[in-house]
Amino acid sequence: MRRRYTCDIVVVGAGPAGLSAAQAAAEKDLDVVVVDANSHPGGQYYMQPLSAGSAFSRSAQVRRGKIQARSARAAGVTMLLATEVWGAFPGFVLHAQDPDGAVCIESKAVIVATGAHDRVQAFPGWTLPGVMTPGAAQRLAKTSGVLPGRRTVLAGSGPFLLPVAGAILKAGGRLVEVVEAQSSFLPTLPLLAIHPDKWPETLRLLFPILAARIRFRFGEVVVAASGEERVREVELAPLDADGQPDLAGRRIVSDIDSLLVGFGFQPQTELTAVLGCRHHFDEEAGGWCCTVESDCGATDTSGVFAAGEVCGVSGAVPAVLSGRIAGLAAAGQILEEETVFERRTLSRRLQRARRFARGLNHRFTPPPGLAGLLPDETVVCRCEDVTAGEIRKEITGGMDTVHGVKLWTRAGMGPCQARICGWSLARLIAEETGNSMKETGFSRPRMPLRPVPLNIVRDSSL
């Protein structure tokens, strides 16, 4: 049975950006509904444990998330949790599913605050049980106290490796090594020097890792993993002076049962894409980002606003600020009320906060050359079972964009709508053709954005 909600503004995403947007709009006495796929509000940064007795329950992030969710509810926001949006139509009508079936939300404006997701590079063995993204392992550990395995190698690039290492240690796990692709953390020191407000958080992230004497290796990347029923070994190669993996210098780490590999985040843009919003490519912000007017969060689709990491990966503080800006602007548009004065100071603070994130992202850009190393038989799109060889065949045949390769191979057309394989696919095309990532183009998703049972589509009366 379909349930229908009608409201002034629907916010998709109950992370720092979505909660802040919803509260700002509800404080203007508008009827605001927030929808989130997770069973607790908070998104990634304010991630809430599922049980009160968890080792993570008393962390500052969890407490701040609870306060932000409570403030939003106190302002009158309705929250639909465990509710996943799989479609959106102009007007606006959003289609979602929760554990009880189909949900439909009609609104005058939409604020998309869907955040980001892990950026994944395929490699031989990446589909083995025990191989997962750092984000997935962090969520397992923080929400449920479940470890990815007993002996874990954590690899990739970016500051996110630090909180993931911390979460695994706190949940009682054992880290065999942490492997960072950059040659050291030293280039981040000048950036930290001009942002003293980030020192406490940096120390808080480093302390558990240093205290546990975890082995840190720099300047290496994962090139393969192997095992029979589960991952047992990982091959790592050093990066040469050009930042390319040097296979001659490979080494193997054995006797592991889990491997986490990620290269930062990329914006989660499926919803802004189906709503017809413009996107732009920004390497330092994680790739394709929803384009918004920075002082109001308006996209180029009338009535659609976006906030937080869907507009570029930049951390929790900018997410909160951009959320408030978008909430005020969306409310102002519906009420025909001027909110520019309230937004002006927030916009200034937002620009300052984003500078730090851009500096960090710039220092942790993923190394080139990994996609080019993929053997032909390695599966790149695991939903549609498309190998690197099949993709190369189409590139040789003249396809030089993500869209073109997708049409001929179905890579990126499966249930994940390229969230998992999209980056590897674009990198493979870029490395084989010599085109830039921007030139390989944007992979436009299609509804349903998330896998849904057929009876839900029927109940949605589409």
Ligand SMILES: Cc1cc2nc3c(=O)[nH]c(=O)nc-3n(C[C@H](O)[C@H](O)[C@H](O)COP(=O)(O)OP(=O)(O)OC[C@H]3O[C@@H](n4cnc5c(N)ncnc54)[C@H](O)[C@@H]3O)c2cc1C
């Ligand atoms: C996996 C991961 C882990 C992270 N961990 C950390 C960390 O430990 N420390 C740190 O400083 N930063 C972390 N970050 C960065 C973090 O995302 C930002 O700092 C901040 O949370 C961004 O806020 P946001 O509101 O833009 O998005 P998010 O916090 O990501 O919130 C987006 C919300 O949108 C919901 N959503 C998305 N699509 C749909 C849909 N179709 N239907 C319904 N709901 C949907 C998601 O469930 C999510 O709750 C992490 C990012 C990721 C991707």
